[in-house]
Amino acid sequence: MWKATEEVLAPIATGAGILGTGGGGNPYIGQLRARQALKRWGPVTVLAPEEVPEDARVVCVGGIGAPTVGIEKVRDLQSYHALRAIEEFTGEKATALISNEIGGSNSVEVMIAAAKAGLPIVDADGMGRAFPEFQMKTFFVYGVPCCPMAIADEKGNSIIIRETITPAWAERLARAATIQMGCVACYAVAPMSAEQVRNTAVPNTLSLARDLGLAVQRAHDTGGDPLAAILETCPGRTLFSGKVVDLDRRTTGGFARGTVAIDGLDDYAGCRMIIDFQNENLIARVDGEIVCTVPDLICAVATDGGEPVTTELMRYGLRVTILGFPAPALWTTPQGLAESGPHHFGYETEYIPLQVEGT
Amino acid sequence: MFIGVDVGGTNTDAVLMDGNQLAGAAKVPTTADVTSGIVGAVSELRRQHPECHIDAVMVGTTHFTNALLERRDLAPTAVLRLCLPATQLLPPLVDWPEELTKAIGGQTYMAGGGNEFDGREISALDRNGIRDAVRAMVGQGIRAVAVCGVFSPVDPRHENETAAIIQDDFPDLRVCLSHENGRMGLLERENAAALNACLGDVAHRTVEGIAHALEQLGISAPLFMSQNDGTLMDTDFAARFPVLTISSGPTNSMRGAAWLSGIADGIVVDVGGTSTDVGALVKGFPRESAVAVHLAGVRTNFRIPDMVSIALGGGTIVSPDPWRMGPESVGYRLTEEAMVFGGGTLTTTDLAVANGRADVGDGRLVKGLNPSLVERTMAEIQARAETAVDRVKLSGEDVPVVLVGGGSILLGDGLAGASEVLRPEHAGVANAIGAAIAQVGGQMERVYSLESSGRAEAIADCSAGAVQRAVAAGANPATVEVVDVEEVPLTYVPSNATLVRVRAVGNLALSSD
Numbered sequence: 006m007w008k009a010t011e012e013v014l015a016p017i018a019t020g021a022g023i024l025g026t027g028g029g030g031n032p033y034i035g036q037l038r039a040r041q042a043l044k045r046w047g048p049v050t051v052l053a054p055e056e057v058p059e060d061a062r063v064v065c066v067g068g069i070g071a072p073t074v075g076i077e078k079v080r081d082l083q084s085y086h087a088l089r090a091i092e093e094f095t096g097e098k099a100t101a102l103i104s105n106e107i108g109g110s111n112s113v114e115v116m117i118a119a120a121k122a123g124l125p126i127v128d129a130d131g132m133g134r135a136f137p138e139f140q141m142k143t144f145f146v147y148g149v150p151c152c153p154m155a156i157a158d159e160k161g162n163s164i165i166i167r168e169t170i171t172p173a174w175a176e177r178l179a180r181a182a183t184i185q186m187g188c189v190a191c192y193a194v195a196p197m198s199a200e201q202v203r204n205t206a207v208p209n210t211l212s213l214a215r216d217l218g219l220a221v222q223r224a225h226d227t228g229g230d231p232l233a234a235i236l237e238t239c240p241g242r243t244l245f246s247g248k249v250v251d252l253d254r255r256t257t258g259g260f261a262r263g264t265v266a267i268d269g270l271d272d273y274a275g276c277r278m279i280i281d282f283q284n285e286n287l288i289a290r291v292d293g294e295i296v297c298t299v300p301d302l303i304c305a306v307a308t309d310g311g312e313p314v315t316t317e318l319m320r321y322g323l324r325v326t327i328l329g330f331p332a333p334a335l336w337t338t339p340q341g342l343a344e345s346g347p348h349h350f351g352y353e354t355e356y357i358p359l360q361v362e363g364t
Numbered sequence: 365m366f367i368g369v370d371v372g373g374t375n376t377d378a379v380l381m382d383g384n385q386l387a388g389a390a391k392v393p394t395t396a397d398v399t400s401g402i403v404g405a406v407s408e409l410r411r412q413h414p415e416c417h418i419d420a421v422m423v424g425t426t427h428f429t430n431a432l433l434e435r436r437d438l439a440p441t442a443v444l445r446l447c448l449p450a451t452q453l454l455p456p457l458v459d460w461p462e463e464l465t466k467a468i469g470g471q472t473y474m475a476g477g478g479n480e481f482d483g484r485e486i487s488a489l490d491r492n493g494i495r496d497a498v499r500a501m502v503g504q505g506i507r508a509v510a511v512c513g514v515f516s517p518v519d520p521r522h523e524n525e526t527a528a529i530i531q532d533d534f535p536d537l538r539v540c541l542s543h544e545n546g547r548m549g550l551l552e553r554e555n556a557a558a559l560n561a562c563l564g565d566v567a568h569r570t571v572e573g574i575a576h577a578l579e580q581l582g583i584s585a586p587l588f589m590s591q592n593d594g595t596l597m598d599t600d601f602a603a604r605f606p607v608l609t610i611s612s613g614p615t616n617s618m619r620g621a622a623w624l625s626g627i628a629d630g631i632v633v634d635v636g637g638t639s640t641d642v643g644a645l646v647k648g649f650p651r652e653s654a655v656a657v658h659l660a661g662v663r664t665n666f667r668i669p670d671m672v673s674i675a676l677g678g679g680t681i682v683s684p685d686p687w688r689m690g691p692e693s694v695g696y697r698l699t700e701e702a703m704v705f706g707g708g709t710l711t712t713t714d715l716a717v718a719n720g721r722a723d724v725g726d727g728r729l730v731k732g733l734n735p736s737l738v739e740r741t742m743a744e745i746q747a748r749a750e751t752a753v754d755r756v757k758l759s760g761e762d763v764p765v766v767l768v769g770g771g772s773i774l775l776g777d778g779l780a781g782a783s784e785v786l787r788p789e790h791a792g793v794a795n796a797i798g799a800a801i802a803q804v805g806g807q808m809e810r811v812y813s814l815e816s817s818g819r820a821e822a823i824a825d826c827s828a829g830a831v832q833r834a835v836a837a838g839a840n841p842a843t844v845e846v847v848d849v850e851e852v853p854l855t856y857v858p859s860n861a862t863l864v865r866v867r868a869v870g871n872l873a874l875s876s877d
Contacts, residue, residue: 033656033663034551038453073852073863074481077550078514079451117453159450160486187450187480250760322755 006056007212008048009116009126014039016218021112022313023217023235023328024210025135026302028285029109029315030072034079039113042120049116050125052101054208057127062097062196064088065131067105068114069139069156069179074188075110081159083191084118090155090163091193099196103127105142107210108135108285109315114191126211133207133333134302136345137260137284139179140172143335144197146344147205151175154194158186207333213239221311231311232326241330242361244289244296245278246270246308249323254316260284265319267327278327280305282316287350289327298352300332300345301359329359365416367409367583368800369402370616370793371425377796378405380413388412389793398427399573406581418583419874423574424590424616424799428606431566432464432559432660439508439538440469441562442501443554444494446477446513446522450486456512456554461661468562471504473497477522478514481811481861486514489522491529498530498537508538508564510557514550516543517809538564545605547809548863552656552665559607559662567606571599588872593667594619594649594798595805595869598838610659611668616798618643618650618669621766623801624788630764631753631782635771637679638693642752643671645766647847649869651758667807672755676748678771680712684737689744703729712774715741722773742776750780757781768794805847805869806833813861822864823849830868839870 009017018032043049057063066084068075092098099122104115107130119126131142145151151172156179157163164182169175183190197205220234236242247269254263262283269276278296281288286303289296297303305314308324319325331337336345337358343349346356366381371394380388390408395401402423410416431437443456456472457465475497476490501509509530513522520543527539540561546553575587589602590612597608614634621632628648634641644651650669657664675691679698682689694701694709701707703714704725710733716722718730718738753765762783767775768791777785790797808829812822827846834844845868852863 034454037459037551041453041458071481073548077548078447078478078480078486079454079550081451081453161449187484187486248754321759322757324755 006053007051009043009051010048011040011043013215014043014113016222017112017211017214018218019221019312020214020217021107021109022315023304023306024133024214024302025108025313025315026285026304027282027316028135028137029111031076031317032110034076035110035113038080039116042117046120046123049119051128051211052125054127054129054203054206057101057199057202059199061100061199061202063101063103063127063199063202064091064099064196065103065105065144065194066115066118066191067111068189068191069183070188070190072110078187078189080189080191082117082121083157083159083189084114084193085121086157086163087155087191087193088118088122090157090165091153091195094153094155094165095195097196099124101125101127103197103202103206104130104211106130106132106135107207107214108132111135112211112214127202127206128211129202129206129208130210131206133210133336134300135285139176139192141344143207143333143341144194144201144205145172146340147335149197149201149205151194154179154192156182156186156190156192158190162186205335207335224311232306232308232328235306235311235328239330240361241302241328242359244303244327244329245276245291246273246326247278247324249319249321249325252319252321261316263316265316267325270324280327283350284316286316288347288352288354289329295354295357297329297359298347298354298356299350300336300341300356302330302332304328304330331359331361365418366800367406367418367421368796368798369405369421369423370613370795370799371398371401371423371427372613372795376401376405377793378409379793379796379800380409380416381797381800386790386797387416389790389796391793397573398425398570399577402574403577403581406578406583410581418585420585420588420872421578421583422588422590422596422799422802424609424612424795426609426611426613427570428563428567429610429659431563435464435467437566438467438562439565440506441508441510441558442469442471442473442504442506443510443512443558444473444475444497444526445554446475446489446511446526448474448476448487448490450478451514451550454551457558458551459663460555464660464662468558469504469506471501471506473501477526479516479519479522481515481518482813483519489525494526494529495533498533502534502537508540508561510540510542510554510561512542512550512554512557516541517546517548518811540564540604545608547665547865549665552663555662556607556664556666559659559664560605563606564603568603571603575599588802590616590799590802592669593652593805593867594802596802596838596872601837607659607664607666610666613795614641614643614669614671615650616795616802617768618645618798619648619801620794620796620798621768621788621791622648623797624790624794625766625786627764627766627786630766631756632766632768633749633753633772633775635767635769635774636677637695637698637771638675638677639673640676640749640752640771641671641673642756643669644756644758649847651756670756672752674748674752676712676745678711678713678774682710682712682715682741684710684734687737687740689741712741712745716774721776724773745774746776746779749775753779753781803869804834804837804839804872805867806830806835806837806839807865807867808833809863809865811861811863822862823866826864826866827868830866834868834870838873840873841870844868844870
C-alpha cells in the first residue's frame with residue numbers, strides 16, 4: 006500500500022508515457038488535472054492487487070474521446086460521474102477503482118475519480134501498456150463482462166450501455182455517444198470482484214510507471230544514463246537507435262495510422278528501422294525484418310534524455326532510441342493474442358515473443 | 365524608403381532600405397527607455413541621408429516582455445472563461461507562478477458559453493452571468509480583462525459578444541480576446557490573452573513613446589512593430605498584442621539572413637560568442653515551433669521560430685587534456701581572454717586561428733598548439749554544427765546553409781548536409797534588415813470535417829480567411845500569397861475531422877500603391 010501524492014505525478018507521467026508505446030496523448034493536461042484533484046481532495050491510497058479485500062467491488066474507469074479535443078475542452082470529473090452512474094444502475098457501491106490503461110494520460114484518470122470519491126485504487130490496469138480500442142483489455146479477454154457500462158460527459162448527461170453481443174460493439178456504441186458528448190467523455194464498467202481483479206488485471210503497473218519515471222529523474226540528477234536506468238527498472242532491451250528520417254501519418258477511421266522511418270546511428274549505422282503505428286506502435290522492422298510486434302511494447306524515447314516520444318512528437322531529425330519490453334503474460338496466451346496480436350491489426354505475421362536476457 | 369530598427373540587448377541597430385538596396389546603417393548602445401536608443405540610431409541614419417523620403421519605420425523590440433519578467437507596470441487583470449458547465453477543474457491561471465498571479469491580481473471567473481469541437485455550443489452564452497462577473501471584477505479595481513471561450517478558434521462569436529457586453533457597460537476596460545492571437549490549446553491560449561491584457565498599458569506607453577519621438581525627428585511615416593512570425597503589426601495592434609513581440613529578435617535575424625543571402629529555403633546558422641542558434645527558413649520565414657513556449661514561467665503556444673541552440677560559440681572554452689569543449693564560454697570578454705588577443709584562456713577561436721580557418725588577433729600567439737588538438741577540435745566543431753543543422757531540417761535532402769554571426773569564422777565550408785554554404789556581407793545588421801523587409805501577415809485556423817467538405821475545399825476556405833486577415837492587417841491585396849498550410853488530424857474522431865491552419869503574407873500596402 007502506498008499513497009499517490011502530488012510528488013509522484015511527474016514520474017508517473019514519464020513512466021506512463023514510456024508504457025504508452027507512442028500513443029496516449031499529451032501528458033501535461035492530465036498531470037495538471039491530477040495535481041488539482043489531489044490538492045483539493047487529498048492523496049489517493051494505492052492497493053497492491055493482493056491487498057484488495059475479498060468482498061471488494063472494483064470499478065474500472067477511463068477516458069474516451071480525442072486527445073486533440075481534450076487540450077481545448079479540458080476534462081473535468083467525467084470519470085467520477087460515470088462511476089456514480091454505474092453504481093446507481095447496478096445498485097452496487099464501488100469500494101476501489103482500477104485504471105483502464107496505464108499507458109499515456111489515461112493513467113491519471115482513475116486517480117481523479119478516486120480522489121473525488123474518496124476511494125482507493127488498485128495498482129494494476131487492464132492493458133499494462135496502451136492500446137487504441139476500448140475492448141482491448143485483459144479484463145474482457147478473461148471473461149469480465151464489459152457491460153453494463155456507463156458513459157458520462159461534463160454537462161450532466163450519462164448513458165448506460167446495458168448489453169452488447171461483443172466488446173467491439175460496446176466500443177462502437179460508446180464512441181458514437183462520445184462524439185455527441187463533445188469527445189471528452191469517460192466510462193465506468195460494472196464492478197469486478199477481488200478475484201476477477203487478481204486473475205484478469207495486469208498487476209503493479211502504476212508502481213512500475215512511477216519507478217520508470219523516478220529512474221529517469223535520478224539519472225538526470227546524477228548524470229547517469231537514463232536509458233540504462235529504464236532497462237534496469239523494467240526488463241527489456243534496446244531494439245534500435247538512430248534519427249527519424251521520415252514520417253507518414255494520416256487519420257483513417259478515427260485513428261492516427263502511419264509509419265516512421267529511423268536511420269541507425271552508432272551501433273546501428275547503415276540500418277533502417279520502420280515502425281508501423283495505429284495510435285500506438287504495432288510492428289518494428291529493421292531492414293525489412295521484424296524485430297518486435299504487438300503485444301510486446303515498442304517504446305520510443307529521446308536518446309539523450311530518456312523522455313518518451315509519442316507519435317505526435319515524431320519529426321525529422323529527432324534522435325530516438327527504440328526499446329522493446331515483453332508484453333504482460335496475460336496478452337501472450339492464445340486468447341490474449343487474438344485481441345492484441347499482429348493478426349488483430351491486420352498483419353499476416355505471427356507473434357514472435359521478444360527475447361530478453363535473463364528472462 | 366524604409367527604416368528598420370532592431371533594439372537588441374546591447375546595441376540598437378538601424379538600417380535604411382531603398383527598395384532592395386541597403387542604403388545605410390547605424391549602431392548605437394541600447395538605452396533603458398528604448399526610445400532614446402531608437403532616436404539615436406535613426407538620427408544617425410538621417411545625418412547620413414538628409415534628403416531621403418521615409419515611407420515607414422519598422423521596429424523590432426522585446427522590451428514589453430522585460431516588464432513581464434520584472435513584474436513591473438502590469439495592469440490589474442481578470443480572466444473570464446466561457447466554458448460552463450465544462451472545464452472547471454482547471455480554472456484560469458492554474459499553472460502560473462504565484463508571484464505573477466499576485467502581480468496581476470489573480471482574479472478568475474467562469475461563465476456559460478463556449479463551443480464543442482464541431483461548432484455546437486457547449487451552452488448558450490450566459491449574458492447575465494458575464495455582466496455580474498464584470499461588475500465584480502471592476503469592483504476589485506481591474507483595468508483589463510482576458511476573455512477565453514472553449515474552441516473559440518472554431519467559432520469566435522461568444523468571445524466577440526462578450527467583448528461587446530463588457531464595453532457596453534465599461535468602455536474604458538481593456539479587453540483581450542483569446543481567438544485573436546491564439547491557436548488550439550485552451551490553457552495556453554487563455555494564458556496568452558491574459559499576458560496581452562496585463563501588458564497592455566506598458567505596451568501602449570512604449571509604442572506611443574516611440575511614435576512621439578519619431579514625430580519629433582520630423583518623421584511622419586507610419587510606425588510598425590515586428591512580431592514573432594516575421595510580419596509587421598501597426599502600433600494599435602502592437603499595444604493590443606504585446607506578447608507577439610517576444611521572439612522578434614531571432615525571427616528578424618533569420619529573415620535578414622534570408623534577404624542578405626537570397627536564400628528563401630534553407631538553414632540559418634547564427635554563431636555567437638557563447639551559443640549557436642540554428643533555424644530553418646521556409647519561403648523566407650523561420651519555421652515555427654510546435655512545442656509549448658514558457659514566458660516568465662507561463663506556458664503559452666505562441667508562434668515562435670523553431671530553433672536549436674547549442675553551447676558552441678567563438679568564446680567556447682577548450683580544455684586540452686582530457687579533451688573537452690564547452691559549454692563554458694568567455695562570452696563578450698573574448699577580446700581580452702582568448703589567447704590570440706593576448707589572454708590566457710584557450711577558446712575555439714584560438715584553435716580556428718591556429719588551423720588557419722580564421723584570421724583574427726595575433727596568430728603567432730597560438731603557433732605552439734598541438735596539431736592533433738587543433739584537428740580534433742575543428743572536427744568536433746564541424747560535427748556539432750552539422751548535427752544541429754540536421755536536427756532542424758525537414759527532410760534528408762541537402763539544403764543551402766547561411767552562416768551569420770561573429771563566431772561563424774569557426775566553421776568550414778564543407779558542411780555535411782549543406783548543398784552550399786553562404787556567408788553574406790552586412791550580417792551584423794541582419795536583425796534590422798529583417799525588421800525593414802518585414803511583410804504583413806494573416807493566419808486562419810479551423811476544424812473541418814473532411815468527409816463532408818473535402819480536403820481541397822477546406823484548404824481553399826481556410827486560405828481565403830487567412831488572405832482576408834492579411835489584407836485587414838495592412839497588406840497590399842495584389843501581393844498576398846499563402847505561405848504555409850498545415851493539417852492536424854484529430855485522432856479518435858471518425859468523421860475525419862482535421863484542423864487546418866493557413867498563413868498568408870503580403871507586402872505592406874503604401875499610400876502610393
